[in-house]
Amino acid sequence: MNQQTVAxxxxxxxxxxxxxxxxxxxxxxxxxxxxxxxxxxxxxIELMAAGGSRFDMSRFGMEVMRFSPRQADCMIVxxxxxxxxxxxxxxxxEQMAEPKWVVAMGACASTGGMYRSYATLQGVDRIVPVxxxxxxxxxxxxxxxxxxxxxxxxxxxxxxxxxxxxxxxxGAAPAPEMAGAGKxx
Amino acid sequence: xxxxxxxELALLQERFDCLTERESADHLxxxxxxxxxxxxxxxxxxxxxxxxxxxxTAVDWDAQSPRxxxxxxxxxxxxxxxxxxxxxxxxxxxxxxxSLCDLYAAANWHERETYDxxxxxxxxxxxxxxxxxxxxxxxxxLRKDFPLAGIETPLPAADVAAxxxxxxxxxxxxxxxxxxxGDGPMSQTEPRARDESWTEKKEKPTD
Numbered sequence: 001m002n003q004q005t006v007a008x009x010x011x012x013x014x015x016x017x018x019x020x021x022x023x024x025x026x027x028x029x030x031x032x033x034x035x036x037x038x039x040x041x042x043x044x045i046e047l048m049a050a051g052g053s054r055f056d057m058s059r060f061g062m063e064v065m066r067f068s069p070r071q072a073d074c075m076i077v078x079x080x081x082x083x084x085x086x087x088x089x090x091x092x093x094e095q096m097a098e099p100k101w102v103v104a105m106g107a108c109a110s111t112g113g114m115y116r117s118y119a120t121l122q123g124v125d126r127i128v129p130v131x132x133x134x135x136x137x138x139x140x141x142x143x144x145x146x147x148x149x150x151x152x153x154x155x156x157x158x159x160x161x162x163x164x165x166x167x168x169x170x171g172a173a174p175a176p177e178m179a180g181a182g183k184x185x
Numbered sequence: 186x187x188x189x190x191x192x193e194l195a196l197l198q199e200r201f202d203c204l205t206e207r208e209s210a211d212h213l214x215x216x217x218x219x220x221x222x223x224x225x226x227x228x229x230x231x232x233x234x235x236x237x238x239x240x241x242t243a244v245d246w247d248a249q250s251p252r253x254x255x256x257x258x259x260x261x262x263x264x265x266x267x268x269x270x271x272x273x274x275x276x277x278x279x280x281x282x283x284s285l286c287d288l289y290a291a292a293n294w295h296e297r298e299t300y301d302x303x304x305x306x307x308x309x310x311x312x313x314x315x316x317x318x319x320x321x322x323x324x325x326x327l328r329k330d331f332p333l334a335g336i337e338t339p340l341p342a343a344d345v346a347a348x349x350x351x352x353x354x355x356x357x358x359x360x361x362x363x364x365x366x367g368d369g370p371m372s373q374t375e376p377r378a379r380d381e382s383w384t385e386k387k388e389k390p391t392d
Contacts, residue, residue: 086341086345087340087341087342117333117334118326118334118336118353119317119318120356122354122356
């Protein structure tokens with residue numbers, strides 16, 4: 001079969017579905033994102049609203065908020081990360097099982113926001129690799145939903161099988177890229 | 186109001202002749218020498234009805250001497266009166282003040298905060314640790330000689346710093362802090378009226 005898109009033909013295949021490992025793995029992963037709310041400031045209030053019935057994240061398959069990093073695979077950093085808290089955020093990120101993703105929700109988590117100060121980490125991407133940034137101060141729940149849907153799209157484009165075998169071969173997770181590590185401002 | 190404050194000041198000075206009146210825009214304020222502070226505050230609590238310590242803070246006068254002044258705000262719940270007490274620190278390099286923790290439980294965290302941000306040591310405090318910044322932080326950020334953007338320092342956790350390569354860096358001020366001067370029409374005084382298009386990469390143009 002030459003085509004990249006694999007269609008199911010019931011006459012030919014009967015009860016067998018031919019597909020790619022990536023397509024299956026990504027399909028499973030993207031529809032069962034388990035977010036961990038890293039609520040640090042007012043963005044967490046909007047995050048709660050997004051999880052509640054009015055905005056209802058569960059319509060898109062990511063409502064299973066887990067407060068333990070062991071049971072989650074997507075950390076939503078919602079709020080201002082101080083240098084004192086940065087250590088905690090990093091440790092919680094490390095406690096999450098692979099594969100894992102990070103969403104920087106709001107101006108503070110993305111860039112430090114209005115806190116241009118001695119105490120505030122200027123963007124959580126200096127300590128953890130961020131997949132999706134959400135603008136806003138705080139972002140509306142719709143913006144967070146959009147970010148989560150974008151994250152699903154991103155998960156859908158991953159080379160899941162290749163990553164998996166690479167990880168097995170090297171015996172450890174590939175070192176995540178930090179967008180702003182050691183960035184001199 | 187002013188009469189009440191005047192009689193209150195007279196009553197306080199009758200008992201403590203070391204007190205002097207302090208310039209104040211709102212309620213009664215007095216200067217008190219550091220040596221008399223604990224005795225004075227004990228009397229405030231037990232005899233004058235100031236049963237609540239609302240705030241403990243300090244002022245950094247920069248180049249002046251004495252450089253640091255400790256500030257205490259008391260409230261009397263029976264008289265509905267505030268009282269501000271100001272105490273100069275004798276030492277400009279290692280400022281110290283007596284702790285009020287034994288008199289007011291509220292002093293504990295307030296004194297820790299003032300120690301953290303201003304660097305005033307409170308003698309007799311049961312647990313004088315930093316409360317906002319991490320324990321190993323080497324500066325006192327609210328002092329006048331500390332830049333708002335911060336000073337480069339290692340992260341509190343060495344292993345996280347080693348893994349991520351991150352450190353505490355001065356924040357990019359991007360032409361800020363953005364404060365309106367407030368002395369004209371908003372179209373001219375608000376930050377957006379000025380050219381704030383420079384960033385840390387594109388330097389601010391010099392006139």
